[in-house]
Amino acid sequence: DxxxxxxxxxxxxxxxxxxxxxxxxxxxxxxxxxxxxxxxxxxxxxxxxxxxxxxxxxxxxxxxxxxxxxxxxxxxxxxxxxxxxxxxxxxxxxxxxxxxxxxxxxxxxxxxxxxxDLDQNEVKQYLQLDKLREGMFWVAGELFNFSFVPLSNIPVHHSDVQVWEVKNKTTGAHVGLWYFDAYARPGKRSGAWMNAYRTQERMDKPVTTIVSNNSNFVKGNPGEPVLISWDDAETLFHEFGHALHGLSSNVTYPTLAGTAVVRDYVEFPSQLLEHWLSTPEVLQRFAVHYKTGKPIPQSLVDRIERASTxxxxxxxxxxxxxxxxxxxxxxxxxxxxxxxxxxxxxxxxxxxxxxxx
Ligand SMILES: [Zn+2]
CATH class of the missing domain: 1.10.1370.10 (Neurolysin, domain 3)
Incomplete structure (x- = not known):
């Protein structure tokens, strides 16, 4: 000492x-x-x-x-x-x-x-990247009436990048595209962020948005689930909140599109969405053990929440x-x-x- x-x-x-x-x-x-x-x-x-x-x-x-x-x-x-x-x-x-x-x-x-004290390895076994992504889609369906359909015919800048078409769950109308660039690779910026390759507007004619979530998870072996930490799971939901903000854009002028909002509002949708991760509805369905398929025990969730304060x-x-x-x-x-x-x-x-x- x-x-x-x-x-x-x-x-x-x-x-x-x-x-x-x-x-x-x-x-x-x-x-x-x-x-x-x-x-x-x-x-x-x-x-x-x-x-x-x-x-x-x-x-x-x-x-x-x-x-x-x-x-x-x-x-x-x-x-x-x-x-x-x-x-x-x-x-x-x-x-x-x-x-x-x-x-x-x-x-x-x-x-x-x-x-x-929390054993992060114990927590991770319940946090599979693919399952959590399904959980985010489910939340977006419940809250914003969006559905997500995987697309394989869209050009991407790297073979790791996956694309989904976002639709209105009721009408099937096209809302936008959601890119997910999940894995670390040489030359990629560190951390996690959301960006828009194209923002929504209808100045001359209707334009739909193309948004992307980007993170730096370590890619697993083929067929093996990618297990992530609780902090990373929260960040995943946070950044997806920014993507949903972009996808929910409904404006005429491009300068007001997507996340181009006042500075003390821009983190609101993302910070709010973070909270859905720890809801029983999401945890019971999507935070399931990668081997047994059993949902994360409540006692472990309680310990995570205590540790978070x-x-x-x-x-x-x-x-x-x-x-x-x-x-x-x-x-x-x-x-x-x-x-x-x-x-x-x-x-x-x-x-x-x-x-x-
Ligand atoms: Zn943010």
Whole structure:
């Protein structure tokens, strides 16, 4: 347990771009903020934040802050509980220190192992890629009245890519095409994403959409199911939510088509669809063991859900504090800001837990 090394690594990480010298970002941040404030003024807005939010669901910075602060208070309360759990564990180990920011992840991992441990291999046996894709199709049929018909006569950019025609389940009318580029290969971008090769519109004549879901699963041997993690299954449903957003497009103007919506709406369909994975309807039918065909046991689902809330205090406070500081920086107008000082004062005013930063 090299605590001093932890502290050193944490300090190096937290001070990126903030060490003086040629890679220091402070002066650039000041300049960016001043230029943004100037542009907002020229466009007739009070601040950059007001300009950016005018064409968003939130409409005003005040409303965005209200939402963030409503989450902030319970998130900080949860951090206090997490710290108490970690302190108890540290004391039991005889560590004889109070939890500092560089201890957080170290002890959080110990708490996770002790209380929320999940054997990913046990979970994976119930998560077959093909079955989950069928599950997504089923959900899209129930929620959006879509049906999916595999096509083999469509040109594709790689033999791994599969294509389905999406239809209206009732009328059989053509809705669009759904491409699935599931597997990793050299030269392919990492991660998982959705994109549209063509978006829906009817400016001159009706055009239907062509959307694609892309991921980087490791291809199995022929005839063997591809088993994926719970996180990857959630991501699969998430990205499919973006695809359904594209497929549900019903607009005249191409600039408004598919996922070209306001910034604080674009993740709504995908985040909502994620939740269908853990419904009993989907799990009972589609999360079935690759050998026995038996659905995933409820006790295992309960453990997955318990594990999913682990460390949420830290995760929420971490991103929310950044979002709040960012918002306040962009509300400050054209005053010359010292980013270091501004961040410190803003975090103090917010009541940032000292165990995080
Ligand atoms: Zn997304």
């Amino acid at each position: 090299a605590r001093d090394l932890r502290e050193k690594a944490w300090r190096m990480f937290i001070n990126r771009g903030d060490n003086g010298g040629e890679h220091d970002n402070n002066a650039i941040i000041t300049q960016i903020l001043q230029l943004r404030a100037e542009r907002a003024k020229l466009l007739g807005f009070k601040t950059h934040a007001h300009w950016r939010l005018e064409n968003a669901m939130a409409k005003t910075p005040e409303k965005a802050i209200e939402l963030m602060e409503a989450v902030w208070t319970p998130a900080v309360a949860r951090v206090k509980e997490e710290v108490a759990d970690m302190q108890k564990l540290a004391n039991a180990e005889g560590a004889n220190n109070t939890i500092e920011p560089w201890d957080y992840k170290h002890y959080a991992e110990k708490v996770r192992k002790q209380r929320y 682990f460390n949420e205090g830290f995760a929420t406070v971490e991103y929310l504090s950044s979002a709040l500081v960012d918002m306040k920086l962009h509300l400050a107008g054209d005053q010359k800001i010292d980013p270091d000082k501004f961040e410190r004062e803003t975090l103090t005013a917010l009541g940032m837990p000292k165990e995080i930063v």
